[in-house]
Amino acid sequence: MISDRDLDLRLRESKRARALRLIVRPEGVELVLPRHVGESEARHFLDRHRVWAYQKLEDIRRRSGGLKPSCLPLTGGAFVPFQGVATELIVVEGVRRPLHRRLDGAFEIHLPGGAPEQEAVEIRHALYRWVAVWMRTEVSLLIDRFSPLEGLQPRQIRIKAMKTRWGSLGPKNDMNLNWLLAFTPPEVLAYVVIHEICHIRFRNHSKDYWDLVALHDPAWPERRSWLKQHGSALLARFG
Ligand SMILES: [Zn+2]
Incomplete structure (x- = not known):
């Protein structure tokens, strides 16, 4: 079948x-x-x-x-792996309305119709805008949860489209996160946030660093191998 x-x-x-x-x-x-x-x-x-x-x-x-x-490029009706779960993206032809999430979980966007290439670009932008808002809230909650453990607080969070990296920490402890983390399982997003939080103390990947990561998430090697296994496909499709 x-x-x-x-x-x-x-x-x-x-x-x-x-x-x-x-x-x-x-x-x-x-x-x-x-x-x-x-x-x-x-x-x-x-x-x-x-x-x-x-x-x-x-x-x-x-x-x-x-x-x-x-x-x-991303087109409508495709399945978006939101938080690792295939989530429908529905395009309704009509008066333009921003992308929103319906009660049944699907994403819906209203577009006037036109060339599929143009539409794909618009959908991608709309999804990016939606994810940036959603992720800011989600990451703030994660930081509230994990920062107090060792008192490691980033200065600010930036959600970005990054080509090769999942996260990074600037010299002033500004945390940059790839918007595509919205399309990984929630525990992978949490791991990347923890990874960057722990860099506030150790600017390296030493044994002490990984011990600190393990304190927040003992299963971190699983998250890391998830990214190794599936990350490039996400970057190739949406990045
Ligand atoms: Zn690192």
Whole structure:
């Protein structure tokens, strides 16, 4: 059975569309939903065309030089690994509205529609803005939790798009964190915060340094190997 994931399925609700439609691009298959169509009808339609869509997707990807979706810019309907959990990102065609998180957990953004490349850029920016606000709160809570243990307090937190690093600590104890930590499991984000907090005392990776890290998070080697194993894929997709 070909799953939605195999198709890199993306749903687009459209006010203008008259009928259900599948669009196949190298980054995945898009199912266009007119307003009047219900979910079961849409599912039924998709199931009938699943094999066709998959073959066409394979074919297009082969012809586009074997580009994998992970190398392509972020598009709507994709799954965003928010806090390590696949979370749907829904693009609604219409009057522009900022990205928000729905009660069911999915991200939703309203865009007027247009070229997919342009849209991908807009979605990425919107996601970045949302994550920067979310992460600031999240990291403040982590610092409140872990700083008192050894009295190590960063001067300020900066959320940034960094190409190669997860975090760093400036000479005045300003903590820089990669926004992509929003897409790692929560304990990995906590580990990077702890890692930088501990650099306030030791500006190196000595045995004393790692002992201090272990005091806050005894399972730190697991977090580190998670980043080694999955980090580059995240950086390649979103970085
Ligand atoms: Zn370090």
